[in-house]
Amino acid sequence: MSKEEFLQGLRTELEGRVPYSVIQENLSYYDSYISQETAKGVSEDEVTEALGGPRIIARTIVDAAFDTEDRPDGYDIYGSGTVYEGDTGASGGTGNQGQPGGQNRIHYVNLSGWKARLAAGLAGFLIILLLLTFFFGIVGLAGLILSWTWPILLILLIVWIFNGSRR
Numbered sequence: 001m002s003k004e005e006f007l008q009g010l011r012t013e014l015e016g017r018v019p020y021s022v023i024q025e026n027l028s029y030y031d032s033y034i035s036q037e038t039a040k041g042v043s044e045d046e047v048t049e050a051l052g053g054p055r056i057i058a059r060t061i062v063d064a065a066f067d068t069e070d071r072p073d074g075y076d077i078y079g080s081g082t083v084y085e086g087d088t089g090a091s092g093g094t095g096n097q098g099q100p101g102g103q104n105r106i107h108y109v110n111l112s113g114w115k116a117r118l119a120a121g122l123a124g125f126l127i128i129l130l131l132l133t134f135f136f137g138i139v140g141l142a143g144l145i146l147s148w149t150w151p152i153l154l155i156l157l158i159v160w161i162f163n164g165s166r167r
Contacts, residue, residue, distance in 0.1 A: 003034045006048040013058030018065045026061055066112045 001009075007027055014023045030051070037047040051057060 001045060001048045003031070003038075003044045003048065006034070006044075006051070006054055007031060009054030010058055013054050014061060017058070017062050022061065022065050026057075030057075 007030060010030060011023060011027060014026065034044060034047050038044055
């Protein structure tokens with residue numbers, strides 16, 4: 001496969017899946033890489049064959065661009081993070097996206113940005129803090145109740161024992 005065919009195939013595979021800047025950056029990289037290798041005397045066909053197909057490289061670029069391995073195909077990369085089952089995203093599938101009250105909706109949260117990760121980390125920290133506060137509050141309350149009730153229970157036990165011996 002020639003350099004132009006490879007680059008065109010890569011562009012086609014990336015369009016609609018990653019931002020334009022990522023496409024341009026990778027096309028520029030692979031263009032210069034192939035040029036460097038051909039300057040060393042390697043044919044374009046050998047270089048593109050060693051790289052693998054544009055589809056494989058595109059998949060790697062998409063995965064790296066969003067820093068997630070378990071992302072399904074068709075992931076909404078432009079903001080909402082919502083994918084509807086059966087929707088294939090940029091490839092033009094026939095999902096039920098946009099149907100009011102649609103069934104089989106799946107929601108994914110995009111945590112690829114540092115702000116989203118920070119917010120998720122803070123939310124997790126606050127939830128754990130709340131749970132610990134609740135737990136230790138209950139334990140503390142139980143301790144407070146027991147600290148006041150055990151002497152009363154002990155006195156009642158002694159009274160019961162002495163009252164029982166008189167009968």
